[in-house]
Amino acid sequence: MKRALLLLLAFSAFALAAEATPAPHWYERVSLSESHTSQQMLLLDIDGARLTVNGNEFLVDLVDRSPDSVALKITHDGEVLCSGLEPNCILKAGQENDALLAMTGVRISWTPSQYSDDMSNGALILFELPGPACVQIYGSAAVETGLNLAFVSDGFEKGEEAEFKAAAVNAVRDLISVAPYSRHAAAVNAYYVPASFGKSYEFTDQGMPEGISNAVRECRQAVTVLLSKEFWKGETALASRGFARLPAPLYLKSRSDALTGRLVVAHEFAHAIAELDDETFNESRFASGEGATLVYAPNTDMLGCGKWCSGANGGGKQCNTLWAAFSNCQGKGAECVAGVSAAYGADALAALLACNFGSDCVSGTGCYAGVGYVFITAFKPVKSDCIMGDLYSARFCPVCERALEEKLKEFG
Numbered sequence: 001m002k003r004a005l006l007l008l009l010a011f012s013a014f015a016l017a018a019e020a021t022p023a024p025h026w027y028e029r030v031s032l033s034e035s036h037t038s039q040q041m042l043l044l045d046i047d048g049a050r051l052t053v054n055g056n057e058f059l060v061d062l063v064d065r066s067p068d069s070v071a072l073k074i075t076h077d078g079e080v081l082c083s084g085l086e087p088n089c090i091l092k093a094g095q096e097n098d099a100l101l102a103m104t105g106v107r108i109s110w111t112p113s114q115y116s117d118d119m120s121n122g123a124l125i126l127f128e129l130p131g132p133a134c135v136q137i138y139g140s141a142a143v144e145t146g147l148n149l150a151f152v153s154d155g156f157e158k159g160e161e162a163e164f165k166a167a168a169v170n171a172v173r174d175l176i177s178v179a180p181y182s183r184h185a186a187a188v189n190a191y192y193v194p195a196s197f198g199k200s201y202e203f204t205d206q207g208m209p210e211g212i213s214n215a216v217r218e219c220r221q222a223v224t225v226l227l228s229k230e231f232w233k234g235e236t237a238l239a240s241r242g243f244a245r246l247p248a249p250l251y252l253k254s255r256s257d258a259l260t261g262r263l264v265v266a267h268e269f270a271h272a273i274a275e276l277d278d279e280t281f282n283e284s285r286f287a288s289g290e291g292a293t294l295v296y297a298p299n300t301d302m303l304g305c306g307k308w309c310s311g312a313n314g315g316g317k318q319c320n321t322l323w324a325a326f327s328n329c330q331g332k333g334a335e336c337v338a339g340v341s342a343a344y345g346a347d348a349l350a351a352l353l354a355c356n357f358g359s360d361c362v363s364g365t366g367c368y369a370g371v372g373y374v375f376i377t378a379f380k381p382v383k384s385d386c387i388m389g390d391l392y393s394a395r396f397c398p399v400c401e402r403a404l405e406e407k408l409k410e411f412g
Contacts, residue, residue, distance in 0.1 A: 030127050038128040045121045058104050062123055068093050070110050070123045074103055095198055131194050133218035137165050138172050139189035143220055146189040147411035150221035152212055153196040155229035167251040168192055168227055174262040175269055180405045187412035191219055223272045239271035263391040270388060274407045276400055279380040279389030281370030283349060289333030290374050298403035300378050305358045305367035308381055308399045314359035322352040323369060327377045364398045
């Protein structure tokens with residue numbers, strides 16, 4: 001009886017120990033190299049990946065899965081690099097996680113499939129060595145001296161690379177069809193960034209969106225060009241020094257308005273390369289009292305326009321009277337503007353915008369008030385016949401062309 005009791009206790013202890021022992025975890029080897037750059041594997045709760053790359057080994061486990069994301073655990077030399085619901089270990093459907101690439105040197109992605117969807121505890125994971133940071137798609141100039149353009153995808157998915165590259169090349173060809181870019185066509189190289197597919201960016205100001213500088217870090221670029229697929233959703237073209245954002249619909253093979261595409265890229269690159277200002281003046285925005293910081297550019301100046309004219313005020317009495325009255329309304333809003341218009345006539349603002357305040361100016365130019373959409377206190381070389389003020393003028397004014405020419409001569 002005593003012996004039977006001991007056997008029963010021993011069996012119970014064994015059973016409890018068996019229940020407490022987790023199921024064995026198996027790791028399938030995933031070895032990546034120049035000759036074997038990618039491998040797909042179904043991760044399960046009991047089957048992980050033993051990822052080997054460049055002499056390093058990582059254990060990759062599936063921790064959790066939802067309909068639109070999976071959570072991984074990454075271990076290297078016994079140290080857990082990330083695990084569970086940490087953002088660095090989350091893969092969203094069809095997207096890469098740059099943090100995982102930084103940890104492992106491998107692009108890791110998950111795309112739901114019928115095969116893995118049938119297994120609620122599984123996820124089909126793709127391990128892939130990153131390709132070159134930048135791939136050339138246009139030009140043959142020396143990279144050390146060329147005007148290098150790095151095209152980044154915004155909203156294009158993986159599988160749409162061919163469409164994106166064709167649009168980028170069209171944008172380059174449109175650019176070099178407009179003077180003075182056309183005189184420097186041989187200096188232009190264009191590249192695209194393969195790692196940018198499957199990503200979109202948020203736009204809150206006139207600068208380069210967060211994340212893009214990382215995308216082009218390994219590219220030798222003079223200008224970063226963001227080609228946005230979903231451009232016409234309440235947004236506008238924009239550019240700043242060394243950066244331009246272009247609407248992809250204007251450069252796709254299916255485009256119907258090649259003229260606009262050509263002039264938009266010429267205009268935005270003038271911002272990005274020569275830091276030229278907009279010569280457009282919007283009466284409604286001026287009257288609204290919209291505020292902004294005035295920074296003079298190569299194509300904008302103070303009264304008299306000493307950059308391309310003599311600097312002497314050549315506006316005459318009536319023009320100076322109107323300018324003094326309206327410039328006093330800068331940033332003050334509609335009531336001030338309405339008061340000046342009541343005093344000098346409904347067409348007073350239009351009359352001011354037609355005034356030439358320059359004397360002894362560069363041929364084909366003058367000194368006209370109204371730049372940067374809202375500034376009546378700053379001046380430009382022409383009333384409207386310039387791509388920087390009117391996209392459909394089809395040319396740059398002499399001052400803008402000269403400023404661009406000086407910058408473009410630095411390349412080649």
